[in-house]
Amino acid sequence: MADEGGYTREAAETVRVIRNRLRAIRKARLISQRELGDRCGIAESAICRIESGQRDLSLVEALALAEALGTSLPQLLDPFPIVVVPAVTV
Secondary structure, rough: OOOOHOHHHHHHHHHHHHHHHHHHHHHHHHOOOOHHHHHHHOHHHHHHHHOOOOOOOOOOHHHHHHHHHOOOOHHHHHHOOOOOEEEEOO
16 A cells, blocks of 8 residues: 555655765764765755655665765665764864
């Protein structure tokens, strides 16, 4: 049965997890949406819409975002809370 956005409940939950973890990791590492976009080639406005749930992201984009954040796609998919250590800036 389809849920919000045409997704099954399980798929909608996975999308929510990715969105929330993307935002949490980005903020914990003190990376702005603009900087993240510059790192992975995705527009800042698109990242804003992805994080807010207004836009879906492709698998290719998810992989690029994970790499730009120094994490992996499985970590973005993991529904359990993680402790993210902010990157040290010199």
